[in-house]
Amino acid sequence: MFKPFKSIRGPALCAALIAVSAAAMIPVSASAADLKKDLKIAFLPKQINNPYEVIADDGGLAAIKEMGGQGKVVGPSDAGASSQVQYINTLITQRQDAIVIAANDANAVVPYLKKAMAQGVKVVTFDSDTAPDGRQIFVNQANxxxxxxxxxxxxxxxxxxxxxxxxxxxxxxxxxxxxxxxxxxxxxxxxxxxxxxxxxxxxxxxxxxxxxxxxxxxxxxxxxxxxxxxxxxxxxxxxxxxxxxxxxxxxxxxxxxxxxxxxxxxxxxxxxxxxxxWDPGQLGYLAAYAAANLASGTITGKEGDSFDAGKLGKRTVGKSGEVVLGPPTTFDSSNIDNFNF
CATH class of the missing domain: 3.40.50.2300 (Response regulator)
Structure with a gap:
């Protein structure tokens, strides 16, 4: 006969439950050292030839190189609502660790991004969000x-x-x-x-x-x-x-x-x-770090999680999985020559 497991009762049980509950409620804080190496992260812009998107994607690729990962950019030449779907499906097949997408439509890509997440691919939106159930984190350029x-x-x-x-x-x-x-x-x-x-x-x-x-x-x-x-x-x-x-x-x-x-x-x-x-290069850079932390399991995307974003420092996930880059800058004749992007 099998011996029954010894039950935990009284103070011991209470202490165990409190410890588990407390651990579940503590937000995750991650450093760059916790990131996995050779992560495969793909950027999927609204349009492959959009000058703004190119700057943002280049910022993301720089971050991926910095953290020792493998980055790529794929995407459509038009900004149609469903033009990104075929690329999402291909990236799933290629077993990317994470997809970073600037969505052309809030809802059209969601079923396919859900499919990606169900197969273990982490999804970060940036610049233009999907419905919340289509991703784990949204990196917003500003409020x-x-x-x-x-x-x-x-x-x-x-x-x-x-x-x-x-x-x-x-x-x-x-x-x-x-x-x-x-x-x-x-x-x-x-x-x-x-x-x-x-x-x-x-x-x-x-x-x-x-x-x-x-x-x-x-x-x-x-x-x-x-x-x-x-x-x-x-x-x-x-x-x-x-x-x-x-x-x-x-x-x-x-x-x-x-x-x-x-x-x-x-x-x-x-x-x-x-x-x-704002600086679109920094937006892509931050999105890449968010994706890498998700793919490394150092954060889950819940409110209160924090992670190291390289040169941008520590960032914290807010309500509905949102991470904010920062306020925009106003450019005019007095300061425009101070910027190069």
Whole structure:
């Protein structure tokens, strides 16, 4: 006969349960030394040829090299809602340790990312999130509310707090764009913006030529337009390029989110007075470290977990698995030459 296990009772049982419960509630804190070597981490941008995405992906690849892993970038040439699906399936087959994705659509890729996670692939979204059940961590460039409200505040300064303005967004399904626009609209409800009017939200689909044509259409449709906010690096550059050679130069203010290198000429020639952004290279770098820590098992992505992110220092996972890079910088003629990205 088998002897029954000796049961644990009384104080001993209570102590054991308390110890287990306490251990489960203690947030994980990881250092770079805890990372596995030779991790395979793939970056999947919205578009493979998007200048902003290239900078972000390069930052991620630099981090992966720094930690002794194997990095790669794959992705579509268009920003369609389902254009990333085939790449996710391929990366699963290749048995990547982690996928870092800037999602073109909040929901279209979720079933495939769930499949990846079910097979042990860790998933990090960055720049543009999916629904929360499609990933373990979202690395956000900055607080979404702060970005959206900040764009309206900057436009208000540029046009003197009154007049018509438009938004030139990326794709209609872009999670990040839509979130920022929601907060722009919230900011506009404040009484100090009562003389400002949002007349149109246009979509350039993160395509240079379409964004250029959409800018032309906005100026034709709204002859009293005083400003355009384009919270996409492709859109702001295309809008500035159109206005720089049109009669609207000096009359219509262009702002939004762009990189210093692509916008420097427009600042210098007076087409654009100010715009904002964070360092996309650092965004990719942080996302790579988040992915590596997940794949190494040093964190799980729950709120309170913290990890070493190389040169960016220790970072902590917040609510809903969000890790925030930091606040955006406002670039103008006084500081743009201090930045090179």
């Amino acid at each position: 979404s509310e702060g970005i959206g409200r900040g764009q309206v505040q900057l436009m208000s300064k540029l046009i003197g707090g009154e007049g018509e303005f438009a938004i030139l967004s990326a794709t209609p399904n872009a999670t990040n764009q839509n979130t920022w626009i929601k907060w722009m609209e919230e900011e506009l409800k404040k009484p100090e913006y009562s003389k400002m009017k949002l007349v149109k939200i246009a979509y350039g689909n993160d395509d240079d030529q379409k964004s250029f044509v959409e800018t032309q259409g906005l100026l034709q449709a709204y002859p009293n337009l005083k400003g355009i906010i384009s919270p996409t690096t492709v859109g702001i550059a295309a809008a500035a390029r159109y206005i720089s050679t049109s009669p609207a130069k000096g009359k219509v203010e262009v702002t939004g989110l762009g990189t210093p290198n692509q916008m420097r000429a427009f600042i210098k020639n007076g087409t654009v007075k100010a715009f904002q952004l």
